[in-house]
Amino acid sequence: GEDVEQSLFLSVREGDSSVINCTYTDSSSTYLYWYKQEPGAGLQLLTYIFSNMDMKQDQRLTVLLNKKDKHLSLRIADTQTGDSAIYFCAEIPSNDYKLSFGAGTTVTVRA
Amino acid sequence: DTGVSQDPRHKITKRGQNVTFRCDPISEHNRLYWYRQTLGQGPEFLTYFQNEAQLEKSRLLSDRFSAERPKGSFSTLEIQRTEQGDSAMYLCASSSKNYEQYFGPGTRLTVT
Numbered sequence: 001g002e003d004v005e006q007s008l009f010l011s012v013r014e015g016d017s018s019v020i021n022c023t024y025t026d027s028s029s030t031y032l033y034w035y036k037q038e039p040g041a042g043l044q045l046l047t048y049i050f051s052n053m054d055m056k057q058d059q060r061l062t063v064l065l066n067k068k069d070k071h072l073s074l075r076i077a078d079t080q081t082g083d084s085a086i087y088f089c090a091e092i093p094s095n096d097y098k099l100s101f102g103a104g105t106t107v108t109v110r111a
Numbered sequence: 112d113t114g115v116s117q118d119p120r121h122k123i124t125k126r127g128q129n130v131t132f133r134c135d136p137i138s139e140h141n142r143l144y145w146y147r148q149t150l151g152q153g154p155e156f157l158t159y160f161q162n163e164a165q166l167e168k169s170r171l172l173s174d175r176f177s178a179e180r181p182k183g184s185f186s187t188l189e190i191q192r193t194e195q196g197d198s199a200m201y202l203c204a205s206s207s208k209n210y211e212q213y214f215g216p217g218t219r220l221t222v223t
Contacts (some may be wrong), residue, residue: 004153031210036213042115042202043154043214065141088153097209098167 004102006089011108018076020105022089027072029091032065033099034074037086046074046087084109113137115205123221124193131189132218135196137203143186144212145178148200157201160186183188193222 012018024032030051035043049056049063049072056063059067062075076083086104093100114195116135124130136143141162146154157176159167162183172178180186190197200219204212 033131035214040219042117043204044217045211046212048210090153092210097159098144098156099146099154099204099212103151103153 003100004010004089004091006087006102006105009108011104011110012079014079014081014109014111016079018074018079018083018107018109020074020076020087020089020107022072022074022102023070024072024089024091026091026093026100027067027070028094030094031092032072033090033092034061034063035088035090035101037088037104038084043088079084079107079109081109082110083107089098114215115149115203117201117203117215117218119218120216121219121221123223125155126193126195126222128193129191130220131187132201132220134186134188134203134205134215136184136186136203137207137213140205140207140213141183142206142209142212143180144204145186145188146202146204146214146215148202149198154200154202157188169223190220193220195222198222 033048034046060077064073090099091104118133143160145157148154151189160180175191178188200217202217204214
């Protein structure tokens with residue numbers, strides 16, 4: 001089974017904030033990631049956070065990490081139509097190099 | 112600066128045929144990974160190269176699959192005697208550090 005879990009769908013109005021949530025099970029995970037995939041395309045690395053951090057902000061993106069609850073979230077401020085895509089949460093456990101992905105959250109931005 | 116490239120982007124083949132995909136990583140990246148993604152799922156790890164050495168193969172990679180990276184630059188993934196269950200998107204990623212993997216556009220394989 002998957003070690004990374006995400007809700008499958010999110011609908012958000014243009015201009016609002018989106019929050020995508022993820023839970024993971026490997027407490028030894030060193031890095032946690034958010035990737036974006038548009039239809040028919042590969043994965044774009046959006047951002048990642050090291051496990052000793054609580055928060056990381058990069059322009060419209062804010063990543064929050066709660067290690068105690070093994071919960072990761074991605075907030076997209078001022079969501080635009082170009083943000084419509086599938087967002088994948090992923091982890092790399094300590095001493096490993098393989099990305100382990102969730103099933104993805106499909107974000108739909110409505111006007 | 113070019114990213115990871117993959118060729119072909121789409122491949123339709125009949126069951127039982129052999130197919131080969133190519134991945135060209137970002138030029139200074141010595142690490143290369145293959146993943147497979149089926150519809151509605153996240154990518155799953157297939158294999159990993161550091162330079163020309165194949166260091167790990169997933170149990171998903173049956174003996175019909177073989178991957179090479181002969182000179183530590185581009186890599187090929189071959190599937191022999193394709194089956195309908197092999198239909199998927201095959202993604203290649205490269206990195207210079209294990210924690211930053213950059214993906215190519217993928218090769219979508221359809222086995223009829």
